[in-house]
Amino acid sequence: MRIATWNVNSVKAHLESVTTWLQQAKPDVVCLQEIKCEDHAFPVAHFEELGYSSLVHGQKTYNGVALLSKLPMEDVQRGLPGDATDEQARFIAATVIDGTNAVRVCGLYLPNGNPAPGPKYDYKLAWIERLKAFAKSELLKEEAFVLAGDYNVIPNPEDARNPQNWTTDALFLPQTRQSFRELLALGLTESFRALYPSKIEYSFWDYQAGAWPKNNGIRIDHLLLSPQAADRLVSAEIHKDVRGHEKPSDHVPVLIELQ
DNA sequence: ATGCCATCCAATGGATGA
Numbered sequence: 001m002r003i004a005t006w007n008v009n010s011v012k013a014h015l016e017s018v019t020t021w022l023q024q025a026k027p028d029v030v031c032l033q034e035i036k037c038e039d040h041a042f043p044v045a046h047f048e049e050l051g052y053s054s055l056v057h058g059q060k061t062y063n064g065v066a067l068l069s070k071l072p073m074e075d076v077q078r079g080l081p082g083d084a085t086d087e088q089a090r091f092i093a094a095t096v097i098d099g100t101n102a103v104r105v106c107g108l109y110l111p112n113g114n115p116a117p118g119p120k121y122d123y124k125l126a127w128i129e130r131l132k133a134f135a136k137s138e139l140l141k142e143e144a145f146v147l148a149g150d151y152n153v154i155p156n157p158e159d160a161r162n163p164q165n166w167t168t169d170a171l172f173l174p175q176t177r178q179s180f181r182e183l184l185a186l187g188l189t190e191s192f193r194a195l196y197p198s199k200i201e202y203s204f205w206d207y208q209a210g211a212w213p214k215n216n217g218i219r220i221d222h223l224l225l226s227p228q229a230a231d232r233l234v235s236a237e238i239h240k241d242v243r244g245h246e247k248p249s250d251h252v253p254v255l256i257e258l259q
Numbered sequence: 260a261t262g263c264c265a266t267c268c269a270a271t272g273g274a275t276g277a
Contacts, residue, residue, distance in 0.1 A: 009276085010266055034276085036267070061267050062275070112277055152277070165260085171277060206277070207264040218277080250265080250277085 001071070001098050001258045002026070003105060005148035005221055007033040007204075007251035011066070015043060017245040022050055025239065027255055028070050029096050031107030031148045035064035042066060059089035065107050065149075072097045073105075080108070082130035090127070103229060103258065104138070108149035113170030121170050124152070128179040135186050135224075144229040144258070147188065150251065151222050153180045155193070158200060159219035171220060189230035191223040191256045192238065201238045204251045212243055221254045232258040 004027040008014050011032060022030070030052070035042060039058040047054050052068040057078040067073065073094040080091035093106040108131065113124030131147070138145050154172040157163035166172035184190060192201070202217025211217065225233060234257040242252040 013266065034266095112275085114277065154277095166277090169277070204277075206262090209263055211264095220277080 001028050001096065001101070001103060002255060003029045003031075003103070003146055003148060003223065003258065004253045004255040005031040005033070005107065005150070005223060006253040007109070007150040007221060007249060009034050009036075009249040009251065011035040011043065012037060012041070014247060014249050015046065017242065017248055019046075019050065020245065021239065021242050021253060022052070022068075025253065025255060027253075028098070029105050030068040030253075031092075031105065032066040032068065033064075033090075033107065033109035033150045035066050036061060037064060055092060055094055057089045057092040063089045063109055065089060065092045065109050067092055067094055067105060067107055069094075069096055080127070080130050080134060082133055083126070102144070104143065104145035106145065106147050106149075108147060108151075110149065110151045110153065112152050113176065116168070116170040116173055121173075124170060125175065125179060128183065132179075132183050132186065135183060135188060139187055139226060142228060143226065144232065145226045146229055146256075146258075147224040148254075149222070150220060151180065152220055153177065153222075154218050154220055155180055155190070155222075158198075159202075161202065161214075161216045161218070166218070171218065184224070187227055188224040189227070189233070191225055191233055192219075192236040192254065194230070195233065195236050201240065203238055203254055205243055207250055221251055223254060223256050229258060234259055
C-alpha cells in the first residue's frame, strides 16, 4: 500500500499540480492538508474520475484536511479528540482496507505556532499533547496505523538547509522538538529518517526569496508508524520534483510503501 | 530578518502561512 501526505496549499488553486502528481505517482492513499475549502466545495467528482474516493474535513479559507483513496475506507473520524472547543479542521482518519490487510490512516495538519511565545504557540504545544494522547490510545490496539501530515516540526538541524535561521521559530524551538521526540518515544517510527539516517532532503521551500532555486528548504512533512505498520515499511520518498511544477504548492508529497 | 510570495475573502487591504 502506497500512502502519501501532501500539504497542497489550497486544493482548488493547485488542482492541476495535484492531478499531474496523482497520475504519475499513483498512490493508493493520500492525506491532503490545507485544502482551504469547505466540504461542499471539495472537487470530489474530479478525484473520482482519477480513481479516488474522498473523505473531507473542510474549513473555509484556512486549514482543512482530506483523504483520497483507491481502496475502500471505513470508520471515518473527523477532528482530533481532546478539545471539544477546537474548531480548526486539522485531523481526519479512516481505516483503509486492502484485501485482508487494514491500515488506520490519520491525516493531520499540526498548527504552525508562530509567533512564539504566544497563544498560537500554546495552541501548537497543546495540539501535540492531544496528538500524543491519541497515539497512546491507538498504540494499545497493537494494530497498523500511520500518522501522516504536515507536522510543522523540523526534527533536527540536518532537516533544514540553514538551521541557524530557525532557532527562534515555532517549527524548531527546543520545546517543539522535545514534544515531537516525546511523540516518537511512545513507540512510533518516523518513516523517512528510519530508512535513511543521514539523507538530506526537504519537503517545504518558501515561495519567497528564491528559497526553491537556492534549495533553502526544511523537512516538516512526516509519516509516523505504529510498530505493526513499521514492520511493513518498504520505502519512503520525497517527491521534490513537484516543487518545480508550474504553480506549485510550497510543500511536496512524501510517500511511503507498506507491504 | 523584518512576509521579499501566495492564498483567500472581500474589497484595492487584512489575515495567515513557515
